[in-house]
Amino acid sequence: MNEALTLRCRAAFAxxxxxxxxxxYMSIAVPVFLITEGSNEGIIETLLGGCLYLVILGAAIGNAFGLRCKMILDDGGVTFVxxxxxxxxxxxxxxxxxxxxxxxxWEVEVRTATGDHRPSALKCLRWFGQPKSLRQTVETLERHRRAASA
Structure with missing residues (x-):
């Protein structure tokens, strides 16, 4: 392999x-509900709704940053972003x-002498079976690992 190869597991990205x-959607729906129906509720319910909004917004932002997860394979090794x-x-x-x-x-566990790693770039929902893109990604990693050790 002469140049770096960037991979994303389609199932994990999805x-x-x-x-x-x-x-x-929820980070938009909760404030709309609080504005339109919040005046009918008490102050405690409105405050709890505001806290719920902040939690949902934080989770949305955290998952948005997760969209940058990928793997970069080269001759020396693999980088999990x-x-x-x-x-x-x-x-x-x-x-x-x-x-x-x-x-x-489904999670892919990459074992090393120093410990086990479970990159989030390779974590998929278990709906109907193991996703084809996850199998292909693991096969690609194994193929590059074997080629580097040969």
């Missing part, structure tokens, strides 16, 4: 995009790449 759209940070792993440091998860998400 999960973040749906969250941004839904939370963005996260919402607010970057993790650089050399191909020689990676011991295994496995797909795991809980009851509602």
């Amino acid at each position: 999960r973040k995009l749906v969250a941004v759209v839904l939370l963005g 996260e919402s607010a940070s970057e993790i650089r792993l050399a191909w020689t440091d990676i011991t295994a790449i496995e797909v795991s998860g809980d009851s509602h998400t």
Whole structure:
């Protein structure tokens, strides 16, 4: 590989995009409701609604930053670009790449001698089965890892 390859798992990106759209809608709907119906409620309900609005807005902004998640593969290793940070792993440091998860998400676990990493660029919802784009991304990572160690 002569030049860097940038990858995004389409399923993981779609999960973040749906969250941004839904939370963005809620960050508009809650203040509209508070303005139009807030005068009928008490001060405590209005304050709680304002707090709910701030939480929803913060989650929307956090997920929007998550849209920049990607992987940059080159001869030396892989860089996982996260919402607010970057993790650089050399191909020689990676011991295994496995797909795991809980009851509602798929996660890719990148194992190294120093610990396990679960990049958010590779976290997908578990709806119908393992997404094809996640499998392809893991296969690409494995192929580059094997080529670098050979």
